[in-house]
Amino acid sequence: MNFRIETCLSQVAKLPGIQSVLDVGCRDAALASGLSPEVLYEGADLFQNSTNTVKYVGDFLQMQFDRDYDLVTALDVIEHVDQAGEFVDKLVRLSKKYTIITLPNTYSIVQLRSYFSNGNFGLKYKFDPYGLVDRHRWLPDVPGILKFYADVAERNGVSVKNIQQIKFSGPRSAVVPSWRYMNVRAVMAVFER
Numbered sequence: 202m203n204f205r206i207e208t209c210l211s212q213v214a215k216l217p218g219i220q221s222v223l224d225v226g227c228r229d230a231a232l233a234s235g236l237s238p239e240v241l242y243e244g245a246d247l248f249q250n251s252t253n254t255v256k257y258v259g260d261f262l263q264m265q266f267d268r269d270y271d272l273v274t275a276l277d278v279i280e281h282v283d284q285a286g287e288f289v290d291k292l293v294r295l296s297k298k299y300t301i302i303t304l305p306n307t308y309s310i311v312q313l314r315s316y317f318s319n320g321n322f323g324l325k326y327k328f329d330p331y332g333l334v335d336r337h338r339w340l341p342d343v344p345g346i347l348k349f350y351a352d353v354a355e356r357n358g359v360s361v362k363n364i365q366q367i368k369f370s371g372p373r374s375a376v377v378p379s380w381r382y383m384n385v386r387a388v389m390a391v392f393e394r
Contacts, residue, residue: 202231205276205303205387208367210235212391213272216299223270223295225261226278230254243270262288269297276303277387280339285349286356293357293392300359300392303367304349307340310383311369343382350390362393 209232213219219240224232227244229252236242245257245264257264262284273296275289282288293300306312341349343366354361367387 202235204367205389206231206235208365208389209274209276209301209303212301212363212365212389216272216391218298219271221268221270221272223266223273225273225275225292226281227255232274232276262291266295269295271297272299272301274301276301276389277305278302279304280341283338285339286352289353290357293353293359293394296392296394298394299362301389302350302353302392303387303389304341304346305387306343306346306382306385308342308382309369309386311386313383343385343388346388350388350392353390354392357392359392359394361390363389363391365389 213222213236219236221241221243222232222236223243223245224230225245227233227246227250229250230242230244233242233244233254243256244254245261246255247259247261249255249258257266261282273292275292279285279288279302289302292302347364350361350364353359365388366382366385367389368384369386
């Protein structure tokens with residue numbers, strides 16, 4: 202299980218009354234495996250996965266939903282969309298209680314090392330005007346992410362329940378400098394209605 206899913210599940214464990222979850226950008230629906238079997242889990246993604254567990258397939262902004270959810274998640278999804286504000290507003294509208302969003306810190310030491318050693322930030326950042334659908338449109342940094350989260354809360358009339366900077370861990374984390382957020386992989390926010 203990846204660090205985003207693990208961190209999200211640790212946040213979900215602290216939230217009371219979660220009976221339904223919409224996981225936007227669900228990929229392989231890994232979040233579902235960490236939820237109680239009593240929780241209704243539905244996934245949305247641009248593509249169907251290999252196990253056919255994505256309920257809503259296609260452009261999220263064009264999707265119609267016949268219900269709302271106690272929790273709506275979007276883990277490392279917002280940086281893939283052109284209309285980030287409109288996308289997040291819809292996430293929050295679909296949520297009865299909580300919304301969890303994670304954005305990557307493009308300026309972490311790992312991303313910068315990739316850039317300086319390989320000449321790019323990775324395949325999701327590749328400039329390909331002829332068909333790379335699943336690519337990053339934004340290069341978020343920690344101060345920009347924090348401002349974005351504050352703007353989301355103000356614009357949608359929700360509160361920020363928690364913000365967690367997800368830092369590098371493991372044996373190599375000791376060599377990652379902490380200045381200027383270089384040791385932060387991603388920033389997760391929990392919004393509450």
